[in-house]
Amino acid sequence: MKNSQNKVIISCAVTGSVHTPTMSAHLPLTPEQIAEQAIEAAAAGAAILHLHARDPVDGRPTADPAIFDAFVPHIRDATDAVINITTGGSTRMTLEERLAYPLRAKPEMCSLNMGSMNFSIHPAARRITQWQYDWEKPYVEGMEDLIFRNTFRDIRHILKVLGDECGTRFEFECYDLGHLYNLAHFVDEGLIQGPLFIQGVFGILGGMGPDPENLVTLRTTADRLFGRDGYRFSVLGAGRHQMPLVTMGAILGGNVRVGLEDSLYVAKGQLATSCAEQVRKIRRILNELSLDVATPDEARTMLGLKGRDAVAF
Template sequence: MKKSQDKVIISCAVTGSVHTPSMSPHLALTPDQIAEQAIDAARAGAAILHLHARDPRDGRPTPDPAVFDAFVPRIRDATDAVINITTGGSTRMSLDERLAYPLRAKPEMCSLNMGSMNFSIHPAARRIPEWRYDWEKPYIEGMEDLIFRNTFKDIGHILKVLGEGCGTRFEFECYDMGHLYNLAHFVDEGLVQGPIFIQSIFGILGGLGPDPENLVAMRTTADRLFGRDGYRFSVLGAGRHQLPLVTMAAIMGGNVRVGLEDSLYIGKGKLAVSCAEQVAKVRRILEELSLEVATPDEARAMLGLKGREATAI
């Protein structure tokens, strides 16, 4: 186990690219909404803000750097949180599109999916009685026949141009056991150095299921591959599995991620009104467990980040 005094890093994934406007009226779609939700989440205790962009006209995911520029600098000016820009984007974006803003911003952190995979929530389309925008239904149903692509060559390219080229460190998103082995391969190749931040993801169709046993298996496999002191472990649970799994992760010495990208709910059948509501709830749970929450600067130290002054944001 890591030292008992280690604090827990709360990451908040603000809007993502999976959920659509018809699924919740509280999902941030415009730059103003994304900025507001991110700033409030930081004030509630999130040390890291994981950010995607959406077209303000209809809420569809976009890689457009101009849209990112409409909210990322505002978040930087209003908080001291670590800004973490997606390199995943969506299954419909090319690698160049996904890297367009990260390469411009040179942020402290970026997310990095550690493999190609089926990634879908297409069964959710059956539960939506009415769609707000015409693009949503074919977008969700179309996931059934799409693959999120990150080949070894893609991952290596991202590690070189963003990691080596920009000094950006990564939230290594691992949706399956094999993704840990993919990460270990890049450690062996010398393209990844510690401290390593592993985000284990449970409950996405196409990845590991939300069974608690899978969390234990991912943790023990990461221990075997990297050594307990060679990485930082974090967990997100999709949908209704969010709070049980992140609580389990914290008890096991890990860190946590919440936010409307990962779950639209705050409790059974009750939509969360904001990302900050989820952050505040998980913070209460952590503190009731006598765990301390890391500040942004403490998270920077724990993860070996270059500091906000070294970015181009």
């Protein structure tokens, strides 16, 4: 299982829970917009679609299963992409809220943050003087005093109720080097079996910085913990660091993640008009590097997924 010899999986994180409507008019908020952008991203080459939900009235993050149900089945019917449902939700959601839809949907894949951490973009509020909705400013500023919680017990619970009982596999989100060691702990406990899909996250305030050296450190540490053939890795670069870091990750033998959850831009000072625009850009870069892009079914084989017919939506 040598990553450098395999095709590159493109993941697309469509909307997330961090950015707010004021930050970009192109951020998908309604079920129709989320579905449209996800389907376009899949057509552009994304094999995995990482999905959050938004309140269609004002765009705030929500864990409401009814809202997920308004777009997830539509995406399933329109594309063969792997549907990856967040278990992270937002820093304001309880574990029960975050798991409400994944436990109902039993998807092929879910994201799983591998530790509790400070997670914030509160400095971004200083650059905005006029907000579209009243909730946005206190939401962004309030991140300064919030922690994203995923304790060892929380992670163990998610692995049991989603992994063991639903057959869901995970995108293990590692925002810091210690998260790799947390992952190794659960592997050593026998609670996680390979193939591992590690998502290195760089550039979030509270986690690893976007320095290229950190990417190399993450890669070499994962090699020591799991063996080069014991995992697959992917790279997520936040904000303006998106394209340089994911390109470096691909050169190092990894996979890539783009999307408006991770960055609102497609180039310096240029807002992306859609997630598909970012997918098309990274696909062009991969093609120039003579790297082949994985189809959804190839991604399923590479990651050992249970298949689209085994989900509950």
